[in-house]
Amino acid sequence: MSMPQNTPAQQSLSYIRAIAAYQPGKPITELARELGLPVERIVKLASNENPLGMSPRGKAAAEAALAGGERYPDPFDLIQKLAARHGVAASQIVLGNGSNDVLDLIARVFLDSGRSAIASQYAFAVYPIATLSVGGDLLTVPARQFGHDLDAMRDAIRPDTRVIWIANPNNPTGTFLSASALRDFLARVPENVIVVLDEAYTEYLAPADQYDAVGWIAEFPNLIVSRTFSKIYGMAGLRLGYGIAAAPVADLLNRVRQPFNCNNLALAAAEAALDDADFLHRSFAANRDGMTTLVTALKALGLEIIPSSGNFLTFKAGADASRTAAVNQALLRQGVIVRPLVGYQMPEWLRVTIGTAAENERFLAALKVVLG
Numbered sequence: 001m002s003m004p005q006n007t008p009a010q011q012s013l014s015y016i017r018a019i020a021a022y023q024p025g026k027p028i029t030e031l032a033r034e035l036g037l038p039v040e041r042i043v044k045l046a047s048n049e050n051p052l053g054m055s056p057r058g059k060a061a062a063e064a065a066l067a068g069g070e071r072y073p074d075p076f077d078l079i080q081k082l083a084a085r086h087g088v089a090a091s092q093i094v095l096g097n098g099s100n101d102v103l104d105l106i107a108r109v110f111l112d113s114g115r116s117a118i119a120s121q122y123a124f125a126v127y128p129i130a131t132l133s134v135g136g137d138l139l140t141v142p143a144r145q146f147g148h149d150l151d152a153m154r155d156a157i158r159p160d161t162r163v164i165w166i167a168n169p170n171n172p173t174g175t176f177l178s179a180s181a182l183r184d185f186l187a188r189v190p191e192n193v194i195v196v197l198d199e200a201y202t203e204y205l206a207p208a209d210q211y212d213a214v215g216w217i218a219e220f221p222n223l224i225v226s227r228t229f230s231k232i233y234g235m236a237g238l239r240l241g242y243g244i245a246a247a248p249v250a251d252l253l254n255r256v257r258q259p260f261n262c263n264n265l266a267l268a269a270a271e272a273a274l275d276d277a278d279f280l281h282r283s284f285a286a287n288r289d290g291m292t293t294l295v296t297a298l299k300a301l302g303l304e305i306i307p308s309s310g311n312f313l314t315f316k317a318g319a320d321a322s323r324t325a326a327v328n329q330a331l332l333r334q335g336v337i338v339r340p341l342v343g344y345q346m347p348e349w350l351r352v353t354i355g356t357a358a359e360n361e362r363f364l365a366a367l368k369v370v371l372g
């Protein structure tokens with residue numbers, strides 16, 4: 001008997017059916033249900049969230065913004081503030097419901113079934129999804145030491161290529177590209193190819209590594225920089241990110257953007273969090289200290305790590321995929337959630353977010369039990 005060919009799902013676009021769903025970090029509430037444990041007993045170090053919580057100033061502003069929930073959002077103040085902060089015109093800012101929303105807008109404006117985008121092997125999983133969801137072809141370039149091989153990415157450009165996705169630092173590997181390497185790359189990319197520089201973790205960079213890519217847009221109008229409030233600002237659950245682009249590019253992105261894609265609470269929180277220098281400083285310092293603790297401890301356990309410039313660390317938990325899966329399961333049974341990287345074709349590796357000192361100790365204690 002032949003299978004029916006006319007179900008609703010079978011009427012979908014074939015390039016949509018080819019998409020592998022994003023696998024988020026396991027929610028605390030889900031593991032609590034599975035183990036029958038109270039949520040307080042669980043440590044989640046799986047989604048690169050800020051272990052210090054949300055910016056207190058942002059939180060207070062979000063609470064105050066609850067009054068006024070009957071009104072549609074007005075993003076004017078946040079856009080002005082971001083423009084001033086980055087030294088660009090307000091017309092260059094594109095707000096997103098998280099920066100992933102901005103990545104989707106870019107795909108919709110620049111890609112379709114006749115065009116290709118380029119991403120690195122082991123790069124952020126949203127790039128393939130954004131590309132494939134509009135029918136674009138994704139060209140994946142082999143990584144070099146788990147990071148972007150910019151020369152190979154340049155060589156991969158085809159006549160139909162319109163977008164190049166770059167995360168710096170990259171997730172899930174934590175690899176970093178220097179400002180000079182990025183600038184050299186931009187100088188060699190044809191101007192009809194958009195280069196997306198996803199800087200979700202840029203605030204965590206060591207002072208010596210920090211750079212200002214927004215300042216390059218005047219010289220390279222094909223550059224789009226994306227930023228987020230999900231990481232160091234501690235606002236992953238509120239959903240606020242933004243892109244900065246040349247004004248004509250930002251104008252196109254804003255045309256396809258849902259008019260009210262950022263809600264009142266997120267807008268108010270982001271605006272206040274931008275001024276929360278104390279929280280940003282504490283978050284940066286906690287990450288640096290926690291990174292040192294985890295790197296030292298994992299190396300002492302004889303585990304291979306990928307040096308990371310972000311707020312997370314990727315380490316080889318087992319010699320093969322099944323051993324690493326067993327380590328992950330054993331950590332879960334102890335109430336510790338980290339991120340398996342099977343979906344990234346890195347099945348021997350696990351990614352752990354830098355937590356508070358107490359969370360890092362919980363993770364290390366659990367790992368030592370697992371590794372015997």
Ligand SMILES: *Cc1c(COP(=O)(O)O)cnc(C)c1O
Pocket residue numbers: 048097098099100101124167170171198200227228229230231236240241
């Ligand atoms: C976490 C992350 C983001 C942030 O996504 P949001 O939609 O802003 O929460 C963007 N890019 C990379 C590489 C990330 O790891």
